[in-house]
Amino acid sequence: MKRLLTALTVTLGLTLPAAADPSFWGYEWPKTNFDKTTVENWAQILSGGPPKDGIPAIDDPQFMPQGEDTALEPRESVITVALDGQPARAYPLRYLMWHEIVNDRIGDTPVAVTYCPLCNSAIVFDRRIAEGELSFGVSGKLRHSDMVMYDRETESWWQQALGTAIVGDLTGRELTQLPVWMESWSAFRAAHPDGVVMAEPNFPRAYGQNPYRSYDTSHRPFLYSGENPPHGIAPLMRVVRVGDAAWTFDRLREEGQVTENGVTISWEDEQASALDTAAIGQGRAVGAIRVRDGQGRDVAHDVMFAFAFHAFWPDGRWMVK
Structure with a gap:
């Protein structure tokens, strides 16, 4: 773990x-x-190293037809957002x-596409609340190793894993999580021939x-001092969270x-772990799953590390045999 902390500090310029x-x-x-x-x-709240906006959110993502992108490797992970009436x-x-948040608009729906590498948590939110439409940036803070976002309108702080404001004028407000999923690039292309893919941002990053x-x-999460999960589950085991289960x-x-528990979770594909080898598309195989209700509709969920589920849902239900 010491070697990993050193590598992260050097690579990301952490303090x-x-x-x-x-x-x-x-x-x-x-x-x-x-x-x-x-x-x-x-x-509980720590500086991850980068300052406010040191990890720059993307505000004007560009897209191209999926058939035109040749940079992505077949097993690379993508977050798929397929809203009714819109190309996936x-x-x-x-x-x-490298950016953790993308503020986008799909049709009439303003969305925040978020990813916390330290928790493997990929969640897409509707950016509208009762007070109006928000846009989000990366605060540079971590709580239980999970990204703390902030809204630019009030500079309230939001816990990414929860979609809830935890500090500031909007404390207690909740964002609506949308039903999206992670899958391999090849699976996306096969399922969505008319789909589009986000183009490479114009930033000097090692994409x-x-x-x-x-x-x-690794054996321990980065900047996490909480309890390990119960039932002998490894802290960095991937789990599917649906509600509090x-x-x-x-x-x-x-x-x-x-x-x-009212849902069907199916093992649909294999994709490369983005957090394994140096090349994102070459990581070891990890599963890609879908979560659907009794009518076959996709259900909002999160694929996160077990330690993060235990930290934010300490009384959550572990669906073990």
């Missing part, structure tokens, strides 16, 4: 983490209302790895390279399909 303290962070966040928060222990869109992890090499086979990939791989 030593510092615990969040409103009297300190106020200089960087003068618009944030630190008097409103659901955070009981400020020591693929957001490659090779770009989200296609994994700055977190060997992360998902989680299924391990080990079980899903073995059984192929599970129908429980």
Whole structure:
């Protein structure tokens, strides 16, 4: 783990983490209302190293027909967003790895496509709340190793894994999670011949390279000091979270399909782990799953690491045999 922390520090230009303290962070966040928060222990929030917007969110993503992109490797992971009446869109992890948030608009729906590499959490939110439409940036802060986003309108802080504001004027507000999924680039192309793919952003980044090499086979998560999951589940085991319930990939791989708790989870494909080898498209095979309800409709879910599920849903249900 020490070797991994050193590698991340060098690759991403991280500094030593510092615990969040409103009297300190106020200089960087003068618009944030630190008097409103659901955070009981400020020591849970750490600086991941980069400052506010040091990891730049993408605000004007460009797209191309999926048949025109030749840079992606067949097994690379993409986040698939297929809204009714709109061509399916693929957001490659090779770009989200370096930007973590894409503010986009699909038809009339403003969306935030988010990915936290340290939790493997890929969630797409509707950016509208009762107070209006929001846009999001990367705060540079982590809580339980999960990205803390911020909205540019009020500079409230939002927990990516929860889709909930945890600090600021909008504390307690919740974003609507959309039913999307991760799959291989080849699977997306086969399923969506009319689909489009996000084009490479105009930033000097090593797209296609994994700055977190060997992360998902390490023994401990980065900047995480919480409890390990129960039932002997490895902290960096991938789990499917639906609401407050989680299924391990080990079980899903073995059984192929599970129908429980009102959903059917099916093992559909293999894709390359984006957090394994240096080249994102060359990582070891990890599963791609779909979650559907009784009518066959896709259900909002998250594929995250087990430690993150345990941290944010300490009373959650582990769907073990």
